[in-house]
Amino acid sequence: MDNFEFYRPTKYYFGRKIEENVGSYIKESGKSRVLIVLGGGSCVKSGLLARVEKSLNDLGIFYVEIGGVKPNPRADLVYKAITLGREKDVDFILAVGGGSVIDTAKAAAIGIVNDGDFFDDFFIGGKTVTKALQTGVVLTIPAAGSEGSNSAVIQKEINGKIIKQGLSTQFNVPLFAVMDPELTVTLSNYQTACGAVDMMAHVMERYFTNTKDVSITDRLCEAVLLSIIETVPRVLADPTNYEARANLMWAGTLAHNNMCGVGREQDWATHHLEHQLSALYDVAHGAGLAVMFPAWMEYTFSHNVMRFAQFANRVFGVTMDFEDPSRTAKQGINALRSFFKSIGMPLSFADIGAKAEDIPRMLNFLGIDDHTEGHFMVLNRADCEQIYKIAATYHC
Amino acid sequence: MDNFEFYRPTKYYFGRKIEENVGSYIKESGKSRVLIVLGGGSCVKSGLLARVEKSLNDLGIFYVEIGGVKPNPRADLVYKAITLGREKDVDFILAVGGGSVIDTAKAAAIGIVNDGDFFDDFFIGGKTVTKALQTGVVLTIPAAGSEGSNSAVIQKEINGKIIKQGLSTQFNVPLFAVMDPELTVTLSNYQTACGAVDMMAHVMERYFTNTKDVSITDRLCEAVLLSIIETVPRVLADPTNYEARANLMWAGTLAHNNMCGVGREQDWATHHLEHQLSALYDVAHGAGLAVMFPAWMEYTFSHNVMRFAQFANRVFGVTMDFEDPSRTAKQGINALRSFFKSIGMPLSFADIGAKAEDIPRMLNFLGIDDHTEGHFMVLNRADCEQIYKIAATYHC
Known part of the structure; x- marks a missing residue:
């Protein structure tokens, strides 16, 4: 730690x-x-x-x-x-x-x-x-x-x-x-879902780390994610459900007050990649994150397959494939996308009106020639371009 | 909430x-x-x-x-x-x-x-x-x-x-x-284990509640418990393991800063029952809690079997018995006792030199004739006496 x-x-x-x-x-x-x-x-x-x-x-x-x-x-x-x-x-x-x-x-x-x-x-x-x-x-x-x-x-x-x-x-x-x-009971389902994705992203930016042996914060991250995942569908089914709204509201605070992030290196590449979508298309931050996070995961999961397998198993209940943990890891990414889809979130550039031909502008706005992005996997321009391309070409 | x-x-x-x-x-x-x-x-x-x-x-x-x-x-x-x-x-x-x-x-x-x-x-x-x-x-x-x-x-x-x-x-x-x-690396295994039980008790006093629909704090409680349970054996096996010690140290803070307790009724009967053991026999608080918590659980679990089944399943990985959840609940209590035993903690009056004939004095020190104890199940003198008796008569 x-x-x-x-x-x-x-x-x-x-x-x-x-x-x-x-x-x-x-x-x-x-x-x-x-x-x-x-x-x-x-x-x-x-x-x-x-x-x-x-x-x-x-x-x-x-x-x-x-x-x-x-x-x-x-x-x-x-x-x-x-x-x-x-x-x-x-x-x-x-x-x-x-x-x-x-x-x-x-x-x-x-x-x-x-x-x-x-x-x-x-x-x-x-x-x-x-x-x-x-x-x-x-x-x-x-x-x-x-x-x-x-x-x-x-x-x-x-x-x-x-x-x-x-x-x-x-x-x-x-x-x-x-x-x-x-x-919050008057929020639309779209606003609510965007908010939930933002919360989950705040936790996941902290969860995918190279810091070893941080069981307590791993478990806290998983706890907040589990609670959001079990609560959002209840809110969407009944937006006036005070109890479900209350759980989601407090989860949003805990997701980002850094209780889930102390003692470990954090990533934050996906937030920065998404900011360029928000800036160019004025898309809601949460919706942009629903597109970008799985794309970032697909590109980076091989950097630490076991961490992604842990995510899949503990957060989405994916059965661990002990012969091929990368299958578990990939199933976790699929489960995240399925969850986002089930709450009405976009998954691809097409879903938010973003265009593959704008990728050079995104990279320019990101200023990626002057620095690298992320810490879990350090990303240069070519890496960021590839991640945008995954988001651009993704089809359900 | x-x-x-x-x-x-x-x-x-x-x-x-x-x-x-x-x-x-x-x-x-x-x-x-x-x-x-x-x-x-x-x-x-x-x-x-x-x-x-x-x-x-x-x-x-x-x-x-x-x-x-x-x-x-x-x-x-x-x-x-x-x-x-x-x-x-x-x-x-x-x-x-x-x-x-x-x-x-x-x-x-x-x-x-x-x-x-x-x-x-x-x-x-x-x-x-x-x-x-x-x-x-x-x-x-x-x-x-x-x-x-x-x-x-x-x-x-x-x-x-x-x-x-x-x-x-x-x-x-x-x-x-x-x-x-x-x-903390110079602490004896006994001190370390007593500390871990105290932490777990702080979480469990908050976990067993009548407040409905508190998913986020339930999940946080489970997270802290899971981390303690996976960390303590590592510390006992190698007391100089900095990383494991660090996880345990931070878990102890989170267990009791009330992050795990907001928005819900808390119990605290077991702490008060234990205080009388500490007072009478000068036994370490954690050791007394290892004796009293499973006894309290045995006496109260039928008040909300599903909550105890959730504890058993999520914290100790007990397979849910959907035909008879009370079996799951009881297995969870057994799993807690087994864990305490595995880390060298006492489980009964005999293990800490406490005597069944002192139970009237314990009840007197507790002042139970003037008030009730706990909130999950409200306990009167007869209830507290029974819980002490469970602890007094327990045999591995």
Whole structure:
């Protein structure tokens, strides 16, 4: 096991109607001037925003709002949030939404208190974050795990090139996360399934590792995957099933708060490969991951057949073929694809409107000539090209 | 799933030689006057204490030490620690040891800054803790999970009656825990096995619940149990195996930081039944739990046969008997006993020198006439008596 540090001081408030207390959670932290970051109009329509506003009003907490965050969140809106936050002298950012809203809030929390350009300096410039406002979250889409993670991903177009870039820092860890599973019962089955794939991908990026002898985190990864796999079909069959929604929501947090990743090398190539699909076609991140993860697996499984056989056996119950473990490994990849298909996810370029002839652009956006991708298997340009080609040519 | 709050802001520093930085972790917190709490002489002999002292000396951090904490930690030493801590005006407590040392440190951290009697007021008096000094931990025995938990257990003799009592409060959550698996390679196989049973008990107290539909925490509980079960024999076969020791050490933290317990009713009857064995015979807590847990299971499994069948099947790989799940359930209890036996643990009163004729005293110490025990099955005096009798009469 590798040496590690683990520090996740987010306070989780989980359960029915818990969002009605959000004002008191802010007040406890001593903050009083809040920038609320929002997505589209769904939290207005549902009455959630009104409940959050009432909670703040009741305690005399000042707030100002900025809406319009879209999936694959853009730097543009972060700049607007920074300007507004500075104008109104806010001391706290409250994200009401899913991963894109939370990541926009995190980026604004850094940008408001730092001179210079938040994206150029910190996201791609490698400058170390030394200060940021604190953020809180009212979660409405379980998927990204950003409510408990130290990361944020923002997209910016620079000189015609779309750059989707993540930033990991302890300053990105939210102060609190308010998680009411009832807020998620209105999500469409497509949104729910995309979220589940994102969660599974967060675990699998950590599961496929070269670090030996990490039984405890292996088992935790398998546990979270097993729970997601048994829960999602129940949610899709009955979207109003509170209990199933609750299990899925908490699984999304545990999938990405790094409990499943400490002490081991992690991969993350597939996330980066997928980001280029999201950037080019504005496809949902989870849907892109459903296409890319099995493709990455097909290309890399021979690097450690027994790890893939363990995945197949423990997560999907594939019977171990002791004479030919590679058969077990391949069956596991097939089982993953079958599961994705069963929950309505795409499996190929064709399914998401991506085009094989765009692969050179994807590789260009990825910037793969300047670096390698992944750690389980270190991938160069030719490797990444092959993985995109597997995704492009896959047919059920 | 029940509503819950989860807040575990402990910073974990995990890995080889990490204890050499303990001074800087204290300094980062702004503290400068430390009471170091110690057990016996093993951390002197091993050179650990010298390394900790050097780390504090190098940064000019004042410290004073109190040693002699024993298993089943006594209130007497807490009172001494409180007096010393007040005399020396300390602002931080550093526990260097295992669960008993950590719990002594936690109790002293409460006692130093509160008037009155820490035990009578807070542990048995029900007074709410509103302030305490912060604690840090250098862990030497993975077992109690106290390095990441909100609980402490202290033993005090009042009017000839030995009271072993726990206290749970957010103030008991350590600021940091320094965890170097190398520090544990000198533990005897008996100590190691006792620790493993304690960890497993912490998970099982949470696993056997009446709360329905908690797939994610069920799976996490099973994951931690599976990892402990596959790791302990490796440690016992080669006590110097760093990797196996590391997995076991981290499992001990996850078993009791409540990650495995959120959103569900927990039981804890077995812990309370065992505390009376520890109090009467000064038996190691883990050894007492190895005797009491299977006895509790035998008495309660018919309350929810399918939950015990799930435990048997998923944790011990017992083939599910679909015609008679109670057979599966019983096989799971047998498998647990076999595992305990295989790692050198006692299974009966005879194995630990406990006597059936003392059962009335155990029930008296438990104070069972004033309350009930447990939540999975609510136990009255007659129930507890029967469970003690199962443990008393068990023969391999």
